Amino acid sequence: MPVSDKHRIPTRDLDTPPRLLLGPGPSNAHPRVLRALSNRQVGHLDPTFIELMNEVQSLLKYVWQTDNPVTIPVSGTGSAAMEAAVANMVEAGDSVLVGVNGYFGLRMVDMASRYGAEVTRMTAPWGTAFDLDTIRSHMEACRPRVLGLVHAETSTGARQPLEGVRELCDEFDCLLLIDTVTSMGGVELYLDEWGVDAAYAGTQKCLSCPPGLGPLTLGPRVLERLEKRTKPVPNWYLDMSLVGKYWGSERTYHHTAPINMNYGLREALRLIAEEGLEARWERHRTTARMFWDGLAEMGLSCHVDEDIRLPSLTTVKVPDGVDPGRVAKTLLTEYNIEIAGGLGELAGKVWRVGLMGFNSRPENVMLLLAALKDVLNR
Amino acid sequence: MPVSDKHRIPTRDLDTPPRLLLGPGPSNAHPRVLRALSNRQVGHLDPTFIELMNEVQSLLKYVWQTDNPVTIPVSGTGSAAMEAAVANMVEAGDSVLVGVNGYFGLRMVDMASRYGAEVTRMTAPWGTAFDLDTIRSHMEACRPRVLGLVHAETSTGARQPLEGVRELCDEFDCLLLIDTVTSMGGVELYLDEWGVDAAYAGTQKCLSCPPGLGPLTLGPRVLERLEKRTKPVPNWYLDMSLVGKYWGSERTYHHTAPINMNYGLREALRLIAEEGLEARWERHRTTARMFWDGLAEMGLSCHVDEDIRLPSLTTVKVPDGVDPGRVAKTLLTEYNIEIAGGLGELAGKVWRVGLMGFNSRPENVMLLLAALKDVLNR
Numbered sequence: 023m024p025v026s027d028k029h030r031i032p033t034r035d036l037d038t039p040p041r042l043l044l045g046p047g048p049s050n051a052h053p054r055v056l057r058a059l060s061n062r063q064v065g066h067l068d069p070t071f072i073e074l075m076n077e078v079q080s081l082l083k084y085v086w087q088t089d090n091p092v093t094i095p096v097s098g099t100g101s102a103a104m105e106a107a108v109a110n111m112v113e114a115g116d117s118v119l120v121g122v123n124g125y126f127g128l129r130m131v132d133m134a135s136r137y138g139a140e141v142t143r144m145t146a147p148w149g150t151a152f153d154l155d156t157i158r159s160h161m162e163a164c165r166p167r168v169l170g171l172v173h174a175e176t177s178t179g180a181r182q183p184l185e186g187v188r189e190l191c192d193e194f195d196c197l198l199l200i201d202t203v204t205s206m207g208g209v210e211l212y213l214d215e216w217g218v219d220a221a222y223a224g225t226q227k228c229l230s231c232p233p234g235l236g237p238l239t240l241g242p243r244v245l246e247r248l249e250k251r252t253k254p255v256p257n258w259y260l261d262m263s264l265v266g267k268y269w270g271s272e273r274t275y276h277h278t279a280p281i282n283m284n285y286g287l288r289e290a291l292r293l294i295a296e297e298g299l300e301a302r303w304e305r306h307r308t309t310a311r312m313f314w315d316g317l318a319e320m321g322l323s324c325h326v327d328e329d330i331r332l333p334s335l336t337t338v339k340v341p342d343g344v345d346p347g348r349v350a351k352t353l354l355t356e357y358n359i360e361i362a363g364g365l366g367e368l369a370g371k372v373w374r375v376g377l378m379g380f381n382s383r384p385e386n387v388m389l390l391l392a393a394l395k396d397v398l399n400r
Numbered sequence: 401m402p403v404s405d406k407h408r409i410p411t412r413d414l415d416t417p418p419r420l421l422l423g424p425g426p427s428n429a430h431p432r433v434l435r436a437l438s439n440r441q442v443g444h445l446d447p448t449f450i451e452l453m454n455e456v457q458s459l460l461k462y463v464w465q466t467d468n469p470v471t472i473p474v475s476g477t478g479s480a481a482m483e484a485a486v487a488n489m490v491e492a493g494d495s496v497l498v499g500v501n502g503y504f505g506l507r508m509v510d511m512a513s514r515y516g517a518e519v520t521r522m523t524a525p526w527g528t529a530f531d532l533d534t535i536r537s538h539m540e541a542c543r544p545r546v547l548g549l550v551h552a553e554t555s556t557g558a559r560q561p562l563e564g565v566r567e568l569c570d571e572f573d574c575l576l577l578i579d580t581v582t583s584m585g586g587v588e589l590y591l592d593e594w595g596v597d598a599a600y601a602g603t604q605k606c607l608s609c610p611p612g613l614g615p616l617t618l619g620p621r622v623l624e625r626l627e628k629r630t631k632p633v634p635n636w637y638l639d640m641s642l643v644g645k646y647w648g649s650e651r652t653y654h655h656t657a658p659i660n661m662n663y664g665l666r667e668a669l670r671l672i673a674e675e676g677l678e679a680r681w682e683r684h685r686t687t688a689r690m691f692w693d694g695l696a697e698m699g700l701s702c703h704v705d706e707d708i709r710l711p712s713l714t715t716v717k718v719p720d721g722v723d724p725g726r727v728a729k730t731l732l733t734e735y736n737i738e739i740a741g742g743l744g745e746l747a748g749k750v751w752r753v754g755l756m757g758f759n760s761r762p763e764n765v766m767l768l769l770a771a772l773k774d775v776l777n778r
Binding site: 025061065071080277280 | 416436604632634
């Protein structure tokens with residue numbers, strides 16, 4: 023039978039522009055991480071890969087400050103890790119309470135609904151956080167089995183304080199799930215100290231690794247519920263009772279792990295271990311402070327109150343009369359700088375600027391402020 | 401709060417052994433693919449990435465010989481693409497017929513069951529294929545809405561002929577789903593000519609790209625059913641009505657695509673376009689023939705009949721009195737060659753040897769035969 027050449031299109035050697043990625047993610051990976059990606063392969067059951075898996079698991083625990091035995095990179099992006107958490111924690115009919123103060127709270131609502139949960143939305147204006155009284159009154163009303171909160175809202179730049187939430191969850195026998203996509207590796211996180219039962223993240227934000235893996239951690243209370251399920255998790259790829267056996271001591275084949283992405287993540291985590299978490303968190307604060315001060319000098323202001331503003335992601339208010347899309351486009355085409363506009367409720371109202379991981383450096387702030395000033399003054 | 405250094409383990413620079421991966425996958429990626437992985441990043445909505453996404457989609461269509469509009473790499477491994485096909489094609493209560501003549505047929509049964517299908521298993525000995533009469537009689541009995549067949553069984557090395565299956569499916573108004581994980585890019589595939597409605601693959605076999613993406617193609621009949629669903633796909637990450645909008649003309653944000661893995665896949669597909677499908681298929685046949693002849697000279701035989709034996713994956717019978725695990729381990733530790741043992745019904749009975757993509761070369765056959773001879777003669 024003849025082969026059709028209809029879709030055999032001509033292509034050129036890969037040659038991408040030198041972007042500085044200062045949007046809400048992906049951020050630029052560290053050069054050492056990019057090099058690790060191209061390291062020669064071993065098999066997914068090779069003894070040397072098994073050792074690497076152990077290292078990755080251990081270093082993920084360090085960055086999250088947790089002892090949770092199931093702490094692994096899901097073989098998908100951050101959204102896959104989010105869905106893994108939801109799929110494994112929620113059973114059809116469960117009452118689930120989700121804090122919706124941004125786009126990713128909405129996504130959690132959507133996912134939990136698909137797994138048959140009775141979802142209650144606890145809403146707040148985008149860019150604010152929930153206080154304990156509000157959480158308590160909602161928990162009293164819907165008696166949730168799972169409470170989902172977004173620690174770092176990538177759509178708003180707001181941080182959800184978690185002190186005291188565990189005590190509430192204990193009172194209501196409720197699992198606590200948090201989204202740390204934009205905080206992991208850049209913002210203070212003490213999962214065990216805070217009594218978080220499950221969390222997930224992406225690799226392309228403060229970890230400075232390209233997108234493609236989704237760190238996930240499940241604590242003992244989650245694993246206990248997982249064991250007691252009457253029906254299997256209605257998602258084969260993300261069923262942690264199967265995936266956990268591959269990453270655990272059994273090493274049972276489940277799927278073929280993304281070998282080279284795991285090389286990259288390992289290197290990204292090593293860089294954090296070398297720098298130390300406190301130093302890294304402090305660096306993110308210092309860089310963000312420099313950016314915020316610079317914005318103020320230019321007469322620009324931030325959407326989120328400073329006490330809950332994420333150092334990793336700033337939402338900058340668009341001044342009256344300015345077309346936010348034009349500014350972002352000019353920054354990209356003239357200066358190779360990527361920033362993003364607002365999502366959902368904040369569309370057209372803010373720019374989102376990420377200073378994450380390797381990109382959290384004073385030279386990037388200096389360049390962005392100067393370029394922004396130039397574009398705004400035209 | 402003090403940071404705990406409990407999991408801040410010491411690590412060394414990444415240094416993996418120079419493995420020749422001749423198992424059932426992953427195979428060694430082409431060096432050009434490894435280089436592409438470490439290319440500097442752009443954003444997942446960058447105009448240059450959008451162009452790259454178009455190229456990847458077009459070249460996937462070439463390799464599969466299909467015009468299906470939804471032909472994309474799922475942001476997970478081959479198993480994620482498999483689950484994406486099942487989740488989007490199956491609705492709870494649907495009758496689904498699956499050909500089970502190996503491990504991956506069983507996996508399809510498991511997945512379809514999780515999505516609430518009434519699954520009928522059509523079984524055959526591992527290493528054989530189904531004929532049209534057998535398929536017809538099962539279809540008459542269970543009137544399936546979806547027929548799932550494994551074109552290239554990675555666990556057995558058998559090829560399922562597909563000529564005539566479309567006509568049967570038309571008769572029963574049934575969708576045809578096929579697993580091409582171990583055939584795509586190495587073995588004859590004419591999806592449109594054969595009337596296949598949906599197929600999936602992994603990148604780490606005959607495409608010679610590391611694992612981490614799962615090519616998926618959905619034809620018009622599948623998309624029509626997807627539109628008519630009464631409930632959303634019970635899997636957010638793999639819901640192709642959402643993912644399709646990101647890869648389609650709308651470019652609506654869904655999740656952050658694995659940028660660098662897509663660089664790698666693009667390069668892998670370019671290599672196939674450069675070589676040409678016919679030449680590539682022929683190369684796989686020639687290399688496999690050399691291996692099979694060499695095995696015969698050593699007195700070893702193959703598990704699968706030659707007329708349905710995959711050139712990409714050979715199951716070699718373990719001679720009486722030989723410990724297959726010892727042989728595989730010695731090949732790995734002394735010669736850095738990875739081959740695998742049997743899975744499921746074939747555990748302990750065969751070795752699985754892959755000659756896939758970049759690895760399908762005479763020097764690899766020569767080395768493997770010589771090393772195998774040495775180890776078997778001890």
